[in-house]
Amino acid sequence: NPEGDFKADHKFADLMQDKNEAVSDFAKRKSIAAQRKYLPIFAVRNELLNIIRDNSVVIIVGETGSGKTTQLTQYLHEDGYTKFGLVGCTQPRRVAAMSVAKRVSEEMGVNLGEEVGYAIRFEDCTNENTIIKYMTDGILLRESLRESDLDHYSAIIMDEAHERSLNTDVLFGLLRDVVSRRQDLKLIVTSATMDATKFSNFFGNVAIFNIPGRTFPVDVMFSKNPVEDYVDCSVKQALQVHLQGLEGDMLIFMPGQEDIEITCELLAERLDDLDDAPPLAILPIYSQLPSDLQAKIFQKAPDGVRKCIVATNIAETSLTVDGIMFVIDAGYCKLKVYNPKIGMDALQIYPISQANANQRSGRAGRTGPGQCYRLYTHRQYKDELLACTVPEIQRTNLANVVLLLKSLGVQDLLQFHFMDPPPQDNIMNSMYQLWILGALDNTGSLTPMGRQMVEFPLDPALSKMVIVSLDMECSAEILTIVSMLSVPTIFYRPKGREEDSDSAREKFQVPESDHLTYLNVYQQWKRNGYSSNWCNEHFIHIKAMRKVREVRQQLKEIMDSQKMELISCGNEWDIVRKSICSAYFHQAARLKGLGEYVNCRTGMPCHLHPTSALFGMGYTPDYIVYHELVMTSKEYMQCVTSVDGQWLAELGPMFYSIKDASKTRVERKKQALNEMIEMEEEMKRADELIKARKEQ
Numbered sequence: 051n052p053e054g055d056f057k058a059d060h061k062f063a064d065l066m067q068d069k070n071e072a073v074s075d076f077a078k079r080k081s082i083a084a085q086r087k088y089l090p091i092f093a094v095r096n097e098l099l100n101i102i103r104d105n106s107v108v109i110i111v112g113e114t115g116s117g118k119t120t121q122l123t124q125y126l127h128e129d130g131y132t133k134f135g136l137v138g139c140t141q142p143r144r145v146a147a148m149s150v151a152k153r154v155s156e157e158m159g160v161n162l163g164e165e166v167g168y169a170i171r172f173e174d175c176t177n178e179n180t181i182i183k184y185m186t187d188g189i190l191l192r193e194s195l196r197e198s199d200l201d202h203y204s205a206i207i208m209d210e211a212h213e214r215s216l217n218t219d220v221l222f223g224l225l226r227d228v229v230s231r232r233q234d235l236k237l238i239v240t241s242a243t244m245d246a247t248k249f250s251n252f253f254g255n256v257a258i259f260n261i262p263g264r265t266f267p268v269d270v271m272f273s274k275n276p277v278e279d280y281v282d283c284s285v286k287q288a289l290q291v292h293l294q295g296l297e298g299d300m301l302i303f304m305p306g307q308e309d310i311e312i313t314c315e316l317l318a319e320r321l322d323d324l325d326d327a328p329p330l331a332i333l334p335i336y337s338q339l340p341s342d343l344q345a346k347i348f349q350k351a352p353d354g355v356r357k358c359i360v361a362t363n364i365a366e367t368s369l370t371v372d373g374i375m376f377v378i379d380a381g382y383c384k385l386k387v388y389n390p391k392i393g394m395d396a397l398q399i400y401p402i403s404q405a406n407a408n409q410r411s412g413r414a415g416r417t418g419p420g421q422c423y424r425l426y427t428h429r430q431y432k433d434e435l436l437a438c439t440v441p442e443i444q445r446t447n448l449a450n451v452v453l454l455l456k457s458l459g460v461q462d463l464l465q466f467h468f469m470d471p472p473p474q475d476n477i478m479n480s481m482y483q484l485w486i487l488g489a490l491d492n493t494g495s496l497t498p499m500g501r502q503m504v505e506f507p508l509d510p511a512l513s514k515m516v517i518v519s520l521d522m523e524c525s526a527e528i529l530t531i532v533s534m535l536s537v538p539t540i541f542y543r544p545k546g547r548e549e550d551s552d553s554a555r556e557k558f559q560v561p562e563s564d565h566l567t568y569l570n571v572y573q574q575w576k577r578n579g580y581s582s583n584w585c586n587e588h589f590i591h592i593k594a595m596r597k598v599r600e601v602r603q604q605l606k607e608i609m610d611s612q613k614m615e616l617i618s619c620g621n622e623w624d625i626v627r628k629s630i631c632s633a634y635f636h637q638a639a640r641l642k643g644l645g646e647y648v649n650c651r652t653g654m655p656c657h658l659h660p661t662s663a664l665f666g667m668g669y670t671p672d673y674i675v676y677h678e679l680v681m682t683s684k685e686y687m688q689c690v691t692s693v694d695g696q697w698l699a700e701l702g703p704m705f706y707s708i709k710d711a712s713k714t715r716v717e718r719k720k721q722a723l724n725e726m727i728e729m730e731e732e733m734k735r736a737d738e739l740i741k742a743r744k745e746q
């Protein structure tokens with residue numbers, strides 16, 4: 051009924067206009083109630099609740115913005131499901147979990163963290179009154195460790211299933227069994243795209259429900275020639291759209307934070323250069339942006355001001371902003387992909403898939419006809435973009451997943467029911483990595499060390515570091531270092547004050563280690579009463595430091611629960627370095643020539659990052675270990691610590707012996723390969739043994 055829609059549209063527009071600053075809480079709630087009724091999902095509310103009542107698993111498909119994420123939880127609550135347990139809703143992205151929980155708490159008129167709350171890693175904003183819980187899929191996965199049938203929940207919504215995040219894929223396999231055991235549990239899987247049949251088949255041909263959409267045509271324009279600089283090009287395109295005089299907000303898709311920041315700056319600069327350009331509200335959004343700034347994208351701009359949101363693919367389906375008429379799509383996103391060359395995952399910029407491209411252009415047609423400018427050619431779209439993004443489970447390191455599944459008693463991972471099984475090599479590589487760390491034994495079973503590692507919501511290497519630090523009697527120091535590594539950057543480098551901030555940073559540097567530099571910063575902050583002034587004076591992000599303190603407290607609670615003691619080594623920081631080495635020995639580099647390093651295992655050249663404490667200090671140790679490799683123009687080691695060659699031989703005997711130094715790169719590679727083959731064979735033998743025993 052297009053006419054009806056049209057009328058409703060007007061009413062909606064009026065309501066939105068009403069929303070000025072002086073609006074009372076009551077009026078705001080009333081207008082929110084009206085907005086809820088306007089969503090496409092509202093028209094099918096009862097039908098949906100009926101189908102959920104009759105089925106234990108339902109797949110729900112609906113356009114982005116139809117109300118799946120914000121409404122389903124509330125409908126289930128209104129239908130009585132929260133009387134028997136929590137209604138949980140998982141999100142692949144932290145930002146979405148937080149932002150949506152906040153929105154729903156407003157819709158229900160309650161305080162966030164009470165009836166409606168959220169949980170993400172290191173941040174639990176729920177309490178005993180919580181009945182609707184938004185969380186990352188990683189959180190629910192960890193909860194299944196404590197409570198394998200997830201008895202706390204009466205309903206679970208696995209949202210954004212089309213994203214196919216690693217944790218969601220693992221949850222699929224686990225929940226498939228849970229629903230067969232628990233007749234009282236409702237499982238709802240939502241997707242913004244049409245791959246629903248695949249989900250339905252996976253759960254045994256379960257019901258699919260389509261939410262009728264309401265979309266407007268979008269004019270899609272391709273670039274005539276391949277674009278060289280997508281930032282510059284999108285700024286030009288944005289200006290052109292802005293100045294052409296049509297009404298409507300704008301959304302620009304960029305791959306990541308750096309590009310977003312540059313785009314925003316450039317756009318503001320060029321607008322400034324123009325005489326009497328109409329005003330433009332430029333709003334960035336990416337996961338590391340502080341949440342008060344994130345909320346801004348949803349606020350209506352003052353009358354006559356156009357909004358221009360510059361976003362990562364978070365705005366593709368996770369967050370819906372109303373009123374977008376123009377989309378500019380740079381055509382790239384950041385993906386975590388296992389890089390065999392460096393033996394670990396690396397976050398890199400890749401072209402998006404055709405499915406992404408179509409989702410992005412769809413954002414322009416939600417409230418009226420729109421336009422989308424693609425900064426790539428039609429030929430590139432057809433020939434170079436994949437139809438769909440490869441699921442994360444098929445392209446990333448699985449060490450954490452393997453550890454988790456093993457501790458859930460899944461012996462044979464190749465038999466686990468994955469929707470799309472990961473390549474066998476991937477599983478074997480991850481198992482090998484866990485074996486190196488001592489988490490798995492030669493038969494592929496979890497060791498006591500591995501069992502302890504599962505307790506920590508950290509990467510396996512970091513969990514190992516914490517556990518080893520107990521024996522080495524420096525767990526207090528290591529806990530601080532691990533917490534510092536769990537937050538994004540703590541050093542603040544404001545524009546125009548680069549030199550001041552760099553010299554402030556240098557004062558903290560411990561010449562032999564970036565890890566110890568972190569420890570130093572934290573200890574000084576603590577000595578200064580955790581003061582925010584102190585942080586400001588020293589160009590340190592106070593918010594990041596507070597987060598570190600929280601993370602440390604939470605990790606400490608886990609240690610307490612495991613009867614692990616917090617022991618300080620005082621000033622004996624060599625012990626701390628050795629603990630660090632015990633977790634990173636497989637990521638070591640050896641000095642070769644002046645300030646040049648080569649990776650000990652692969653022989654590949656790698657470089658100290660210019661921000662490292664070891665960089666340009668005139669002190670170049672023979673051996674170092676690193677936290678991670680980042681690939682930009684060169685391979686940079688990020689966060690490094692100097693270690694003793696002896697320690698490497700002692701802690702990583704499978705890689706290094708003293709005489710090893712003379713071996714060639716090819717020989718070392720061969721040896722690593724042989725070890726892996728041996729481990730695989732041993733595991734196979736163990737498997738056969740178990741099978742034979744079962745048959746007897």
Ligand code: ADP
Pocket residue numbers: 089112113114115116117118119120121149150152153348367368369370371372
């Ligand atoms: P879906 O999950 O189907 O994509 P959502 O439930 O996320 O849809 O969105 C429904 C509506 O709620 C949209 O119009 C969206 O703009 C609005 N909305 C969602 N989150 C917020 C928020 N934090 N602030 C204001 N509006 C929001």
Ligand code: MG
Pocket residue numbers: 115118119120209210367368
């Ligand atoms: Mg959603």
